[in-house]
Amino acid sequence: MAQHEVCHLKQKKLCLQHLLIIVVSYSTPSVATPPFNVSPLKQVPRFLGKFAGSTKPHSQIQQQAYLYETRYFEQRLDHFSFSEIPKFQQRYLISTEHWIGPQRLGPIFFYCGNEGDIVWFADNTGFVWEIAPEFGAMVVFPEHRYYGESMPYGSKDEAYKNATTLSYLTAEQALADFAVLITDLKKNMSAEDSPVVLFGGSYGGMLAAWMRLKYPHIAIGALAASAPILQFENIVPLEIFYDIVSNDFKRESSSCFSYIKQSWNELTSKGQTNDGLMQLTKTFHLCGELKSSEDLSDWLESAYSYLAMANYPYYAEFLMPLPGHPIREVCKRIDQCPEGTGVLERIYQGVNVYYNYTGQVSCFALDDDPHGMNGWNWQACTEMVMPMSSSQESSMFPAYSYNYSSFLEDCIKNFGVKPRPRWITTQFGGHNIDVVLKKFGSNIIFSGGLLDPWSGGSVLSNISESIVALVTEEGAHHLDLRASTSNDPCWLVKQRESEKQLIRGWISDYYENKKVIFNM
């Protein structure tokens, strides 16, 4: 059968590449801290920070995509007390190239930097750069504190030293950074009356939405893309994230879904046999010998989740270089192996799409999930407590029931910090958001795509006339924020058009109100 031949051919091709290419790792550099002994699947939600490490592998081989200036701004480390602690330098990227200036109240497009190097986010947020000219807008990409170069205490080593130095890594402090930076920028440019529009994706989208809600005097509106602001406590079902990932596979192929669902037990059994770990090491072409089958499970689970997030309709190099509809491709490879191919061999073929689509990897390092002391793990262990379970029935992942006590224990053990699982909803809300925001707030777009597992914790329907949801069935993790391509499907072009139209409406409303007040 032709399908089997394809699978066979690909395997051959891979073998050849093993001989030619050096190991290229896209993962963040390992950190010399004790491993974060938490099962990463269930405990720490998969956000994007790891791809935005300061090593910037993509940027090394690419030209800088957009033109901007890099500047630094001195920030208080603690905005909410008057303690005397050292200030830090926040990096931000700025372009006034297309700005029509303060006299004409030229708008300011402000991306709420999230958990990583801001350069990476700027490179991957082409939408903002592309629409700035037609709006005559300034573009600002501020970096989130404790990420990239925006390190308190002078260096990452110092900033990440312990729970005390890390204690100011919170969303509220980051929002206050943004508020202070905008206020200062506007003042320095005599642009106090320029309207600010916020953008953000993923955690950055959460920040954008929260910023509009908390600082309406600073920004007139926010485009919050794939922002799971409801992924807290029990606001949405705990299984929703892994259910969505699973459904993304099932919709492509139910046999693919089944192979994956089967694979966990096989993997565990194999790991328990004599020589089993060595066999797994070989099957999965690992660079070093596998120490526990759990490490391999984590590595696979991670790939599936990221594949769901990056399940875009065309080739993209967002998280990894991936073909269009990458899950379709994964499932094709899993399904199309010759009859008699073992489940684990199939899984290996599938996961290659994620970890080695360009075929440049000769062996895999399994340090995919940085267990070390990274910023997002700290945030997940303090405020960003997003409980997740994996359902026995509907999920293709190993079944798992969220266990707060063990999570708490791990956070104390690893960071010396006690999470505050109810703080985010106390500070930003989330429960009954429809009732709360029906007559409160305005000018927020919650955009998203239903293929994205984070859509499960996002706002998916309009709350009011101007707090709206723009949801696409075929979209994945903030696809709308990416630069346009010639392969953009119609629904994506339309989604972006709607976004532009809404933003244009906010701005002209603002000008209108300004006029009325000025003429009074």
Next chain:
Amino acid sequence: MAQHEVCHLKQKKLCLQHLLIIVVSYSTPSVATPPFNVSPLKQVPRFLGKFAGSTKPHSQIQQQAYLYETRYFEQRLDHFSFSEIPKFQQRYLISTEHWIGPQRLGPIFFYCGNEGDIVWFADNTGFVWEIAPEFGAMVVFPEHRYYGESMPYGSKDEAYKNATTLSYLTAEQALADFAVLITDLKKNMSAEDSPVVLFGGSYGGMLAAWMRLKYPHIAIGALAASAPILQFENIVPLEIFYDIVSNDFKRESSSCFSYIKQSWNELTSKGQTNDGLMQLTKTFHLCGELKSSEDLSDWLESAYSYLAMANYPYYAEFLMPLPGHPIREVCKRIDQCPEGTGVLERIYQGVNVYYNYTGQVSCFALDDDPHGMNGWNWQACTEMVMPMSSSQESSMFPAYSYNYSSFLEDCIKNFGVKPRPRWITTQFGGHNIDVVLKKFGSNIIFSGGLLDPWSGGSVLSNISESIVALVTEEGAHHLDLRASTSNDPCWLVKQRESEKQLIRGWISDYYENKKVIFNM
């Protein structure tokens, strides 16, 4: 002339009382810290904290006005970081006497405690207690951190030790205290769906308005009485506070206004003469010898400002026991002295209305303005930077131009802290509030009276359909929050009726929305 006789008689009466009555001081206890060497008139706005000191002179002689339970709640000292610092016990007063309970979604009336002992505020906020029964509402009066019994570090001495221990005395932290307390209370009472309505007067009114804006998911609306949220930077003219005080006097009598305006020079000149301070000590019946005429000026300025705030239409014991229309009474005494009475003697007669209306004071202690390390002075030196000037032309006070540098210097000298004069507007807004809130937010009543000098920095006109101003021409400092009396003028009764009606609207809107969502 009859008028002169009255004045004469009163003087006699006073003399008699001198013989009979011991000294009663209504001021806060003196603090063993270096005096706060800032001219209090221009530098630190006059708020109410001093009247709500923990000595509670009024409560000692009065019965507890309302029935409640006193409870304590453990709060984080810093909500916005994960530092390990000791927690503290927040006091709150609670009454569920008239609450219709969680099943019927009985509302919670929550007073945002301000800069003083919460018992005093509870005693002086009869409106909330009076309307609770008809709403079937629970009543909660939480105390503001660092006031009354809600002291971090175990005691006032420890909490007020230095800038480090004081550094968590901020409005943002206080609001977070409220948010956490409400969330916990509701959870413990299974009342998660009970609507919360906020109340507050003066700084407490600012907190109520800000709380509704920042925590719409916690409270459905706020009655912010006499809340000068615009008294920052240059949002309103810097002269407005003292202009309003001055106009309150001028509208009663232009000669009274002139006598007061004249008095400052006379006072200064007198102070510079041989024996002048001793003469002033006698004229003003001071208990101890006057050390500088400025102390006397401060004492007088203070009285005039508080008189304007407490310029109620009937006898009340709010700040001090005062007759109805106390400024009218002051001016009467100033004006009606026999021809030839010196300006300073007239001033003394007038100011007696404020400091000694009950006639129980034999001599005056001049520690009226607590220069020591009190909480409000700290707040004024950190966030609550309310710049004020006194106009040469329109004010009856000594002319003064706001001088930030000298203010800064004094704050550093006295508290070892540098103010952040732009922080409040960055955090809470204020500039262009009409534009900002026109389509953002809902359910806030800004109530106020134009006789109140704090009305100058308050919202005086409707911003949107549900962010409204209820302003009375004859009202003073949050008169509407006081208990009703048989002497209430019609406009006050109406104002309170409107407030109740609006609150009723918020609550039924909330129930309506709940129903719609439940039925979906």
